[in-house]
Amino acid sequence: MTEKIYVIHENEEWTTHLFKRLDELELPYEDWFINEGLVDLNETPPEGVFYSRMSASSHTRGHRFAPEMADSLLTWLEHHGRKVFNGTRALRLEVSKVNQYMALNAAGIRTPKTIAANGRAQIIKAAEKLDVPSFITKHNRAGKGLGVRLFHSIDALKEYLDSEDFEPSIDGITLIQEYIQAPEPLITRCEFVGGKFVYAVQVDTSEGFELCPADACRIDELMCPDGEQTEEKPKFQIVEGFNDSIIEKYEEFLRDNEIAVAGIEFIRNSDGDIFTYDVNTNTNYNADAEAVAGKYGMLELAQLLGKELKKSSVSV
Template sequence: MTAKIYVIHENDEWTEPLRQELEKLEHPFETWHLDQGKIDLSKEPPEGIFYNRMSASSHTREHRFAAEFTGAVLDWLEAHGRVVLNTSRALKLEVSKVAQYTSLESFGIETPKTLAAVGKEHLLEAAKAFVGAPFITKHNRAGKGLGVQLFENLDALSHYVNGPTFEEPIDGITLLQQYVKAPDSTITRCEFIGGRFFYAVQVDTSEGFELCPADACQIGDTFCPTTNDRRDKFTILKDFDDPIIYKYEAFLLANDIHFAGIEFIRDHEGALYTYDVNTNTNYNPDAERKANLFGMKEIAKVLTEQLEQHYLK
């Protein structure tokens, strides 16, 4: 059987740009949509390069057990020594912000003060750590800003938690986190391909916490009717350089993460807080065209280079 590139995912729309780039390079590839399926543990996996693009938000697309099934498939692949890019360790961090933060902190990467709680009583008790300061909630397993809400005080959280709109996380774990406000209402997302820094993109957050850069997630540019100023939601920063990049690369290497977007925010004093690691990274087509930088094209190139290195010598 001819060795191939295998793309593991659960979202056809997000995977289509990569499919197009792989077709241009004319190397054999196949996509595995792992919403459902089966594996025979008594047999060996096919030969090839396996790229894991499973998303933490898969459950929001009615793919409730896609991440769990992907974990089983990755265990099978790794047990047989297959080349996996974004390994089972990467998947663990994709579906758990607690795992992300504890690992980031071990590399000297500062994250916002965060408490994790299961159960409404414990959630309200944890919020007492933020007395006198606003805080946000978010889901431990999320993606696309799921569960992110801002609260000014404990009473506001109590009203939400005990009300009809409370959103239970899929894994039961709610995070309470220090609210960091950027003076210009932006965050920065650093993209890494093959474990190396590719580019940074500035994201306008003035419309909320839905920060998915994929074309399918686009909600358009922001527009201020009082000034007639137009600001792109996603803007690639030319010549971005910051010492945090080297810490991020060390963190990715240690966690077997080959492709990722890492997001940070700066407060009014310039302090930098890292708050999210996306191992299923997408790219904004408008921003990329303006900068003449193309993430999926680079990923396709890395995958074909890996295939050539391991199977087509």
């Protein structure tokens, strides 16, 4: 039986570009869409290479228990010694920002001051305890900017919590986090494949916190009232020649946490200090930004999977 690359995921829109690259390289693969399903612990998994793209925001697409199902599947694969990219350790960090921040801090990487809380009274208490001029809320199991709101007072937070706009995190944990004021509305997202730095992309945050670079998440270009399109700076731009000491720390962090593929986001304050606030282990790439720079994350990923498949086939 021919060995394959198995892609584990719950969102078809995020696998289209990867499958296209695998087809271009003529690599055998199988689509393992995992929402409902079963894992027979009495059986042995197929031989091959396994790559997980499980997302923390799966519940927003009606796949509430997909991460839990994926965890069972990945545990089974790892038990049988299969080569898994972004396995159980990566998934644990994907579905919990608390776990992310503790792992980042353990690697000597600075994160914004954060308090986790469950329940209205505790969320307010957390904001009071944080004691900063401005703060944001966000979901612990997030992605897609879920639950991200900016506040400048406790009263504004209370009003939000009592309104219909308040949406609790799917795991019940809301994070209260200090707001890092950047001199410009920009964040930087560093992309890694095989645990190695590929490129950094600068993201314009002036339109809000929806920062997913996937084509399916792109915000339409703003239009003038007369119907003529405005000339605007692209929301996503790859930074040429990006070279910062944080990259070495990120690569060490990825090694320590068995994460092969990730996008790590940071923001700089007015003093130039870096604060890392998100690790995306099901990273996506912006096609327009990549076309301009001539760098392609999904191609790098497909080549990585192909190289590992070849190595695995030789060893059998």
